[in-house]
Amino acid sequence: MRRIHFLMALMVVCSFLTVLHGHNAMAQSVAEFYKGKTIAVLVGSRAGSAFDIEARTIIPFVEKYTGAKCLVFDMAAGGGLQARNKLFESKPDGLTIMLSENAPKLITASLFKNEGVRYTWNKFVPLGKIIYSPSTFNVSKKLGYKTPKDLVGVNFICGTSAPFFEPLFAEALGWNGMKLVPGLSVNERALAMRRGEIQATVGNVITATQNADIMDPIVASSRDEALFPGVPDVGEVVMPGKGKWANYMDAADTVMFWAITTPGVPKDRAAFMESVLRKTFEDPGYRPALSKVGEIPPPKFVTAARLVEMMNAFAAMSPKEIEEMEQVINKKYIKQ
Structure with missing residues (x-):
């Protein structure tokens, strides 16, 4: 009987180690995917704008925690519409992102069916938020x-x-x-x-x-x-x-300055990029870097899940409420 109990316990331990190894291997494979790659960082405004400066302030930390190189593309046409359309239509591989975006304008342009909008706002994948300023x-x-x-x-x-x-x-x-x-x-x-x-x-x-x-x-x-x-x-x-x-x-106010990526990005890559933003937020050098450009971080890291909650507030609006807004x-x- 003791031998049976021992074997059962051994099987449970082995199963646990197998699962743990699988999770570690998955995390490792996602991290390896980003190393040496190039991440396109889209900015929906001109070079030197607040959103451009914010993105460029975050980028060194993203490169530090991904091992990738980031290239900034300032796309101010249409008040940011060009950048949003580009992000929506990019390959869903996790290598095209926006690090600080005017989320309210992005959302309402889609809700109001503005001319030139080729994206569906609630299909973007939120990654987190590490810039903050109440209006x-x-x-x-x-x-x-x-x-x-x-x-x-x-x-x-x-x-x-x-x-x-x-x-x-x-x-x-x-x-x-x-x-x-x-x-x-x-x-x-x-x-x-x-x-x-x-x-x-x-x-x-x-x-x-x-x-x-x-x-x-x-x-x-x-x-x-x-x-x-x-x-x-x-x-x-x-x-x-x-x-x-x-x-x-x-x-x-909650979604303002959010970081997002292309619809359809694999969940493990989105989760990895969220972890990169969290590490950036927790990095001792991040707050001083923000301070140099006159910006501040939120009191705590804003998770992708929290952003989804706020997205749902807009997604729940009826056609009549959208028209009224x-x-x-x-x-x-x-x-x-």
Whole structure:
């Protein structure tokens, strides 16, 4: 009887070791696949843009943990549409990626069926997120407004490069008097505010700190006491019956700056690249590298699974809700 028990225990141990060896071999084979390869890093904006700088800051760590060489391809045509189409249509081998992307614009362009879109947004494979900056709604100090309620019933002009967060803030907080002027760069918006041509704009922590003499953040897409002490997030001050707009903003804020790859990439390669991003996030040299270019990491590594959760928030939208969102973002608040 003891001999039988011994043999059974031995079989269990052998089975466990076989499975463990199989997992190790699989991980090893994926790691070997990337060594010496070339990874195409697509950027949906011009060279020198924030997304380009972010990608180039991450790349040395990706090369360190993959043994591959990364080549950057800046593809600004169509406001990033060219890069997104290219990624969607690339070979699904895990060798074409985007390391920091404007996910809200990617998603809504597909949802709204914009001209030239050849991708289906929720087929992209998320890899994780290691860049972070909540969006804040900033108002001119000349106005003297300190809280979101101060803007209710007020007519004011908000500058933007392309509308997204601005109309979501307005819809959630009851700012029916806001009018958007699109097509303005970050520097153009700061100059316009100094001249009194606009009274508000949305930006990140860099926008708020570099222009602290002329603007105050009064509400954020997500609360961060370290970055914006005392500034509430939109979910805390949302108007009754407008909660879904705060939820959309939370989902968009979470996926902003995500890293993604081509649909159909083998799961083991996607998981390997996620582990590379996690190692990058945990690397002692990563935060100093980000700091040099004025960027910060999220409080913790944002997993692919977490990004999928936020993707589901958009995927669950009905055709009527999509039509309503398009109306709010692209039409309702645009200054005529």
